[in-house]
Amino acid sequence: MTVGKQNRWIWPAVLGIAVVALVAIALNREPVQLDPNTPEGTVQAYLQAIGDSDYDAAFELLDPEEYEGCSPADLATSVNRGEPFTAVFDTENIEKVGNDTTLVPVRMQFGSTGPFGNGWTQWETFILTDRTGSWLITEEAWPYFVWSCREGDF
C-alpha cells in the first residue's frame, strides 16, 4: 500500500473511531435520575414520560382535580409527536409557595440540530402541589390540553 493510499484512509478512520466512541459514550451514559418524590423529580418524570410517548404515566402525574374530565388520549393529541425536546431546570428560580406548592421553571428546547440553530426555546413554569407525600402537577401545564376535553368551560 502506497503512502498516498494510506493517507486517504486516515480521515475516515479518525471519523469512524470518533463515531464509535460517541455511540459508546451516549449509550453508556447514566441519565440524570431525580427523586420522584420531589417537585423537580415529578417534572422530570412527567416530561420524560411525554418524551417516551408514555402518556398514561405522564397523565398520572397531573392533579386529578385540575384535569377532571380529561384522559391520557387528550394529552397525547396535544403533543407534537416526533418533535424532540430537551429540558433544563432554572434552578435559581425554583420557588416554594407555602408548605405544599412549588413553582418549577423549565427551559424547554424543541427541534433537532440544523444549520440555523437547534430549534426554538420555550419557558414553562410547572406548578406542583403536595398531595399526601407525592407531588402532582396542578393548574394547566404544557402541553395545555384542558381546553380540548372541557370545551364547554371555555
Added chain:
Amino acid sequence: MGGIVGLLILGGITVGIIAAVRRVMAKRETSAPSGDIVAYLLLALAVGTAAFSLAELAEAAFPGDSFISDVETQVATALAGLVVAGPVAWVLWRRQAERRRASPGEAGWVVYLAIIEVVFMTGFAIAAFSVINFLVGDGDSPAWINAIVFAGVILLHEVAVRRSPPPTDGAELYRIIGSAIGLITTSIGLAGLIYWVLDQIYGSLAATSSSADVGIWLAFLIVGAPIWAYRWWTSWSDEPSLARKTWLVITSVLGLGVAIGSATSIAVLTALFLFSETDSAATHFAALPGIIGTGTVAAFVWAHHGRRMGDERTAPIQMYGYAMAAIGLSAAIGAATGLATIAFAPADFINDPAPFVISATAILVVGLLVWGRFWSQAQGVPRELEAGTTPRRLYLVGFAVVTGLVSASALIGTLFVLFQLLISGESSDTLAVQASLFVFSGLATWHLLRNSAGDRDLIESPEVLTPFDVTIICSHPGMIATVFPDEARLRVIYRGDEAGVITDDMAQAIVEDIDNISSIVWVDDTGYRVAPARG
C-alpha cells in the same frame, strides 16, 4: 457480542454503499460539466447530512444540563444518517478532488464552496454566538457541539481550498458570502455596543432606565469580527469579480441608505420636539442611542465599501448611483403622497396631523436631495456614454415599470372610489391617498420614460451600413482588417515584393478615405491610392 455484530452490520452497509457509489460514479467519469455540478450538489447534501448527524450524535453523548433525553432515538437517527451520508461524502470527496487535480477551474467546485459557506458559516456563527453569549452575556443554551462540528467542516474545506483553489472569479463568491455573514454579525454587535454605551450615558444624564445586557452585543462582535476579517481583509485579486462588485454595490447602497435614514430620524425627532406636543425630553429622545448606533455603523459600512468601488464611473458606481436615485425618488413619492393626503383628506382622517406632516416633509426633502444628487451626477456624464449602459436602462425602464404599476393600481383605486361615490353615494377617506399616489408615481413614470426615450434616440441613431467590397493590392496588409467595420468584405492581393506594406497609421487613413464605399486600394513605396469600385 451484540455490539460487535452491530458494528459488523454497520461496516457491511458502509462498504456496500461505497462500492455502489463508486460503481455509479465510474460510469459517469467522462460526463459533461453539468454532471460535475450534480456530483458537487450530491456531495454538499452528503456532507451536510453527515455533519448534522455527527452533531446529533455528539449531543446524545454530551447532552449538557438537560434532565430528559431519548438517547436511543438520537443515536439511531444519527447513525442512520452517518452510515448513508458518510460513505457517499467520502467517495464523492475523493472523486472530485482527483477531478480537480486533472482539470482545475471547475464551476461545480465554486458552487459547492458557496453552498457550504452559506450553510456552515451561518450555522457556525449562530452556534458560536450562543456559546459566547452564554459566556459573556445572559445566553442560556450554548450550542458547543454545533460550534465545534461546524468549525471542523469549515476547517476541512479551508484545507481543501488551499490544495485546489477555485478559479479566481469563483474564489471570490464563497469569500463574499463569508464576508456578508461576518459583516452583518459585526455590524449588529458594533451598533449594539455603541447603543449600549450611549444608552448608559443617556440614562445617567436623563435619569431614564437603560439596557443592562452588553454581553449580547459583545457576543455578536466577538463572533462576527474574526469571520469578517478572515474572509474580507485578506488579499483580493486586482480585478474584482462580479460577486465582489455586486457586494460592494449592495453594502454601499444599504450603508448610505440606513445612514441617511438615521440622520433623517434624528432631524424628525428634533423637529417633533420643537414643533409638536411631546412627552418630556428624556422620554422623547430615548431612541437616540439606538439611532446613532445604527447610523454610525451604516456610515462606516458605506465609507469602507464605497471607496473600494473606485472613482471612475464603472458599472458598480453607476449601479450604486441609480439605486440611490431610485431610493430617493421612492421616498419622495411616498412622502409627497402622505402630505397631499393630509392636505386633501377629511379633517378627521388623522387625529394629530402635526407629527405626520413634520415626518413626511423631512422625508420628502431628504428623498428629493438624494434623488437630485445622484440623478444630477448621472446627468453630468456625457449622455452618449451613459445612455446605453445597463444600470441606466435598469433604472429608467425597470423603475418606470414599478412606478407605472403603482400609478396604475392607484388609478384603479381612485376610479373605484369615484364610481362607488357615483353609484351609492358613499365616499371613502382613501380617495386622497389613491389620487395622490396616482399623480406622484405617474409623474415619476413620465419623467423616467421621457429620459428613456431620449436615450433610445441616442443609442439607435448610428448609421446602418450596407456591406461593401474592398480589394487591397499590397505586400502585407498589416492590421487593416481590424480597422474596417464588420460590413467590409476584404480581399487582399499580394504584390510579391516588400514595396507595399500597410502600417497602422496608413490603415487608419485608408479606411477613412474609403468611407464605407466599395473600393480598390493600391499600395506601393510611394504610399496608397484609392479608387471607387462597383459594389
